[in-house]
Every structure is written in C-alpha cells, then in structure tokens.
Amino acid sequence: MLALSTVFSLLLLCYLVVQFVKLQREVRKFPPGPAPIPIIGSLWQLKFFRLDRKIVTEMAKSYGNIYTLWFGHTPVVVLNGFQAVKDGLTTRPEDVAGRPLTPFFLAVANNKGIMLATGRMWKHQRRFSLMTLKSLGLGKTSLEYQIQEEASHLVESFAKSEGEPMNPSFALTLAVSNVVCAVVFGHRFSNDDKxxxxxxxxxxxIFKFLGSLYNTVYDVLPWLMRRLPGPHKKVLACCEEVYSFLRKEIRSHEGRGASDEPQDFIDCYLAQIEKSKEGPKPAYDIDNLVQCIFDLFLGGTETSSTTLYWALLYMAAYPDVQAKVQKEIDATVAPDHRICYEDRKNLPYTNAVIHEVQRFSNIVAIGVPRYAIKDIMIQQFPIKKGTVVLPSIASALHDPNEWETPQQFNPSHFLDKDGDFTCPEAFVPFSIGNRMCLGDNLARTELFVFFSNLLKAFSFRFPDGVEDINMEPIWGGTLQPHYFEICAEPR
Known part of the structure; x- marks a missing residue:
C-alpha cells in the first residue's frame, strides 16, 4: 500500500513537472505577466480568483499595460488603460471580434444569439438585430415616446413613497425592462405581474453569477463543476426559466399569424425565419431568436438600471451637484414639459452629470472577453490567433492620463471651458470596436430621459440619521451599489 502511494506521488510529481515545463515554453510566446503554475495558471495571484480594476491596474505597474494572465492553461491578454484598449480593439477591429466559447458561455448560449456567440452565426444575428432595432424606432421619436411614458410611470412610482425612505432599485429595473419589452414583445408588463x-x-x-468566483472556477474546471452542486446549478436553472418564458411569448406571436407590418422584434425575426428557411444553412431559427431576446434583456436591463441606481446614490451623496442639475432644468425646461432626449443640447451640465455617473461607477468592471480570429499585433506584441483578449473598460474610464481627477466624481470631465458639453475619446462605457454594445443609443436615451425627469420632479437625500454610506461596489456581472435607501421629496 505504501509502495503504491509512493508510485502515485512520483507520477503526480512528474506530471506537474512536465506541465510546468510546457507552461514555461508557452509563456515566452505571449506578453509578460505573473508566472503560471499547472492546473490553476496565474489565478493564484488574484484575490478570490477575481479580476477587478484595482488588480488589473496593480499588475500593469509590474508588467506593463499589455500583459498575460493564465486561466489554467489558457492565456488571456489583458489590456489596461485607454490607449491599450483602443489599440487592441480598433486597430484591426474585425480581427478581435471573436468571442471565446468558454464552458459557461457554451452552457448558457451554445454559440447562439448576439452577446455570447462568435463567427458566422454572431455576424448574422448582430446585423439583423441592429437593422431591426432601427426599423422599430431606435433613435426615433416613436421609441422615445415609449421611454417618456415609462419615465412618467417611474415618477408616479416614486411619488407613492411620499418622501419616506425607499430603495429605488426595483422601480428603476421595472422602468428600464419595460422599454426592452416594448421593443421585443410589443407591450409592457404591469408592475404587479408575478x-x-x-x-x-x-x-x-444570472448577472450576479457572471464575474463571480464560481464563474471563474466553472471555466477552469468545467468537468468538475458539472458534477458538483453550487450556485452554477441555480444560474443554469434560471436560464431555463427565462428561455421558457421567452418561448411562450414567441408561441403567442406565432399564434397571431404573420403581419404585413411587424410590430416588434419577435414579429420581425419570425418573418426573417420564414424568408430564409429555404436557403442553405439558415442562420435564423427559434433557438437564435430566444437567445437574441435573452441577450437584449440581459444587456439592456441590468446595465441601464444599475447606472440609474448609482446616479441616485450620487445625487444624495453630492447635493451640490444635484442642486446645479435642478437649477439648470428649472431655468431651461417649462414646468409642464416632459423632458426628451433632444433637450440634452440645452442641458449641458445635466448631460455631463449623467456621463460622469457612467464613467465613475464603471459598472462593467472589465469587459466581456474578445477572441483573436487572426494573428495580430497590439502595440509591440504579437498576439496569436485563438488568444483571448480581455479589455479593461474600467481602467480606460479611470485612466489618469485621460481624466483630470479619475478617482473623484467630477462632472467637469465632460464640460469645456465655456461650460458646453464635450465627450472625451476615453469615454468608452459601451466598449469600442466591432463588438461595441448595439443598444448604446437606446441606453443613452433612457439614462437622460429617466434621470432628468426624476431630478425635475424630486430632490433626493438620505434618510435622517444616515451618514455612513458604503460607496464601494458589490462584485458581480455588473458592479452594484450596496443596499441603500433615499427619500424622494417632491419639488
């Protein structure tokens, strides 16, 4: 028995030595970075196996703004700071437009839809989705009217609190998600629809799981995680629940029959399926439709509602900024006027505050990984085809070379010397390149209309006696504020 255990130990040691030597050979082919070890790579250097902006920036001080981390035996090239992110994603954008099909991405999306797909399938879904969103009113007054309607519902919801302490998160999520519902389903849901x-x-x-320790471990050790209980099982069950809901909505649309004038995204996609079904290898089917809707919800609800959540926290924390926004709105907007997106041209300070909320909160800490589909050069480093590229969007939004006071909430970052709105090139909350967020125009409109109408109607403050507010984010798919309550006092 002792001899058997000794042989096993020797074999394991030999295996680890061989793997270590292989890793050291591979390391030389990539930008510098912390030394990897077998099985876990360089994850041992990450606190809780987590890659956040502070860790990315600290490592850049040692290895430069382009460096390599090893997730197990998989090299990941990290881009830190605006210039590295810009050079990596825009010099040859089509060559870094791939998406790595990680074990978790495959388990969730199976290379379908928009956000987690790659290659020919992704190109078709993205092109069609962009065209369809535009035809349904993206950037037009028809969709903005829907956003204004949701802003009115939101104001009514806040008014019901009668100035008493409340947490605004749920109301914000409902408002933003109902805009997505109007585009995708052609109708909104009531606030009490179970x-x-x-x-x-x-x-x-699902969003809380993304970027978590369990997500990282799932991608490094998928064969083990598939056999173990844990949060990943609950998340996959949640995905199935969402898919079931979406398929029910699709069947409802199919039951209505084809329409000469499609009313929503589902109508348009079903028409496209019918149109292309005779062609070779059709790129449009029900599974892709389900995943596209899933991606529109996942990308379009959580990000905008979380940004607005931070915005109200900042307004209560910085009452001088809130007062300047309200002074500008009062001087520019008539009392009975519902603020629209076009009004941003006459509200430069309000517009600057919204942009600073996006910059300072940097809710997408790193960015969804890209995948090099060809051999490329990023600055002086050759990057091999098949390499995962991870752009640190947050590091660009806090780059001291691009922002006067990157660690402070400062709306002046978006104002010129005359007080007019200006948007620096380093403002990239929606990413850049060929995989830039396709709903950025919708998000910009939502953020401005919701925020400005709320500030027109209410003043926000913390409840009496509340002084110590935790402004550090909670880690997850998006960086959320800690739970807080505010008083929405009618103006």
Missing part, C-alpha cells in the same frame, strides 16, 4: 417579476429575479441571479 410572471414578469419572476423573470427579472432570474435575470438578476
């Missing part, structure tokens, strides 16, 4: 509320809870569960 099925819809359950859908939002499932989406929140």
């Amino acid at each position: 099925t819809f509320l359950h859908l939002l809870e499932a989406m929140e569960c």
